[in-house]
């Protein structure tokens with residue numbers, strides 16, 4: 001009799017569609033990884049990642065890297081980490097970092113749900129950003145949504161006391177779901193008040209996906225949470 005396969009594969013919040021990598025992106029990953037990359041088996045990082053202790057911002061799902069690079073150049077005294085599984089986007093980001101001589105960013109390639117628990121020391125992040133996470137609009141795909149209670153609990157563990165989590169989405173129903181999940185995460189509190197969305201902060205750049213959503217007539221929902 002055949003045994004049923006009891007090993008369940010993790011449900012991913014992304015589909016691995018690498019797309020085409022340009023020669024420049026391939027060169028960047030090969031040559032610049034030693035400078036900007038954090039390997040998935042690295043020692044957990046903390047606020048000493050850049051030597052001197054610094055406030056660290058983590059951007060989960062940095063996409064093409066524009067937001068990460070902009071924020072890092074505007075706040076050179078802070079440290080930034082980006083994570084995304086999409087390699088061409090990571091290659092593009094490394095190129096931008098090299099061209100702009102930015103040295104306060106490190107990049108992880110992979111799944112945040114899988115890698116962050118082991119790569120980031122507890123209570124070491126000052127700010128976490130998740131901007132326009134894939135909305136997975138079909139009901140049967142909702143289980144793929146990144147911002148679920150388990151993920152938020154893990155992020156809460158990585159934030160310092162009074163550290164902040166900032167989220168933005170143009171998907172109204174997902175925004176409501178995130179608000180409820182945050183308010184039921186023991187370590188987090190909605191910074192704007194129960195049931196309230198936040199105003200877009202000045203420091204948050206407008207992202208590529210945000211521009212796309214706005215063109216389609218979507219509203220944008222910002223959510224700000226604080227680590228208790």
Ligand SMILES: C[S@@+](CC[C@H](N)C(=O)[O-])C[C@H]1O[C@@H](n2cnc3c(N)ncnc32)[C@H](O)[C@@H]1O
Pocket residue numbers: 013014060061062063064083084085086089110111112113131132133134146207208209210
């Ligand atoms: C809709 S795009 C938004 C990109 C960018 N933040 C923006 O607003 O333009 C979502 C991004 O999240 C990334 N992503 C999806 N699941 C992820 C995960 N588990 N860990 C890290 N990044 C993830 C995707 O690869 C993609 O780049």
